[in-house]
Amino acid sequence: MAAVQTDQVTLTINGQSVTVPKGTLILDAAKKIGIDIPIFCSHPKMAPVAVCRMCLVEVEKLPKLQPACAVYVADGMVVKTTTEQVGKYQKDVLGFLLINHPLDCPICDKGGECPLQDQTYQYGPGASRFDFPKAHFDKSVPLSDKILLDRERCILCWRCTRFSEEISGERELALIQRGTNTIIGTFNDEPAQSNYQGNWTEICPVGALTSRQYRFISRPWDLDRTASICPACSMGCNIQIDARSNRIGRFQSRENVAVDDSWLCDRGRFSFPNFQRQGQERPRVRRNGSLEEVSYEEAIAFTADALKHAGGQVAGWASPADTNEELFLFSRLFREVLKSAHLDHRSGVVADAEPDDIALPIADIERCDQVVVLGGQGVIDAAPVLHLRLFKSERKGVKILKVGVTEGKRALDAIPAEAQAIGILATEADKQAAVDLQAKLAKKVKGSVRRLIVTTGPNGRGAKDLGILPHQGPGYASLNGRAGRGRLQWPGAGVKGLYVHESSPLHGFVPSDAESMWLSTLPLVVFHRFKASPLDEVAHVILPGHAFTEKYGTVTNMEGRVQRIRRGIDAEWVREDWRVLQQVANALGASWAYESVEEITGDLVRELPPYAAVNQEARVLWSEST
């Protein structure tokens, strides 16, 4: 909806009167009162081009039919969408679209969720009326290692090329040739490089652009759809897990205008094979050098016993892809039960953590005048969908400054003193540089200066908020000199045991060389995880747990938004991770009695009131609570 002013206009559509802001398209006004106008080329996130002519409607006093997707409303307009003439045009437009379309729906991956298929039945002739040979192109041409293009099916709606131009700005796809020979392609037929190609498959209104990973995997009616969050980075893009027969078929986007603006990057979208489960697995315990299968009860008893022996000298590493609920219990297990402060969730860089309470919300990037991307492409690589937001902002007139981490001075000089709102984006590793630049900018300019730190993992921010850190407790509470050691110091700190919890192979515990040496000498390694990893070889206890896609819980993204992840895949023979943590704690003398994830969330919110944000999927704001 392209609202330019707040003035309201009233028009009549099919006899119903509707009031919308000036600058609204007829299409959107109709949608507001539930009138469906068929479309192909129009897309809510892209400027109208009106190339497909599917949306033609009658507007009184205008001699010809008008495209509803490109004509703005006017006061007193009378629009009709169901007249005989409109019906005839819709049928004819579809007839033209079907001239060269093969209608090979039975072998097409879009079949069942294809706008062309649906609208041909609803508004069109039902089949192609064209009796002559159709234009033929090669079937399924690979555009890259991720996407296949079937040029026969393409109806030239330009959505993919406009995405490439207006949304990602990479201008990779273009229309080539003229007339019936027009095709979509990349320059010189080179493989597409974009990191946002998966979106093409979602916006293409036919089966011309399809995903290679999902090829012939399923029909839409076979899919169990679960709303969840992307496991690949801290952006927290909303996804839908589409699973067939309990195996993930694909990740689809789910619009959240505050976070992903309905897009996903390929890293996230195509990351799901990491979460496919390979067969059943039972807990194992190392006895006389080899791992033996045991029951959960036995493994938990063994773990509790061994942890007790190690005393306060055990270290705990929880992955930044764990849920807040698991991290909450993990932190309590260590701090309250084991009385150890050697907690960490970080891997390499040990960035100083402090609440990013004045963090710039992702959506506010669009409302800044200047945005400094400190670290340039490195920041984009850490959270790829940020690029789409930055590009959208740039098109709206926001100045984007991409500078190297050490080039803060350049940004400082380039930003004028009268700037109103400034944003700084940086990765966790460069947080110090971002904080410094923020301080300097705050002195120089009149307006607000806010930063957005890209954390690691889908819940890296939650891990900090919940105190999976050696030097800060939950809610960034100071430990008053009782701080523990961080991961990098563990090998020399007299640690006698290690408990590793992870549920995503993308953010697992990958030992460095030094750590590998140390791990093999440790008397106790408890590995509570989803997928086998080299750590299995040194583990004394292996506790199978659920994958990121197999459990309920909440995760906090880089801007502090608490969002829910849900169980897309059932693995009920695996005991829930929170239950295992509770049983370990209880075997060590605690008396926790959680029956569900919700009860843990409730306790978490009681302990850390800012997390009440979970109920609105809103942002956690530490400063507002104090």
Next chain:
Amino acid sequence: MALKEVLLGPLYIARALATTFKHNTKPIVTIEYPERQKAVPPRERGKHILHRYADGLEKCVGCELCAIACPVGCIVVEAAENTPEHRVSPGERYAKRYEINLLRCIYCGFCEEACPYDAITMGPRYDLADDHPDKFIAVKEDLLEPLSASISDTAIPSGAPSAQPVARKW
């Protein structure tokens, strides 16, 4: 009383036997199943058949339209991609897995109607009794026409008196 009945006994027997002999002369309507079998109507909806083209390629492309049309949901189809080395059907896609649960099937023929390639039709076979529920899951091999034989050779059990090709509705 009793004596009278004893005397009339032979008469009763004769009367009963008369009925027997009367029917002995009428035409026989039963046949010796399963040695002999009746011809089924040409549009009989018995056990399904998955057809092949003359060149042996399967007609089914694994589109799953039969599966969604089936009112009881007893068809499972999983598709896969043809490769030059492993070509099962013409075009890009074939059914890697095709299963019908014949116990759940109500033999309505919707699957046949939904199929865009006439790949599945209802055959004439009705002798489907077996001794375990698992044996009623007809997998692709059970349903597919054998490579070298014509439809009429395979669809009707041997010994049937009048084997007719399956009548097709198109």
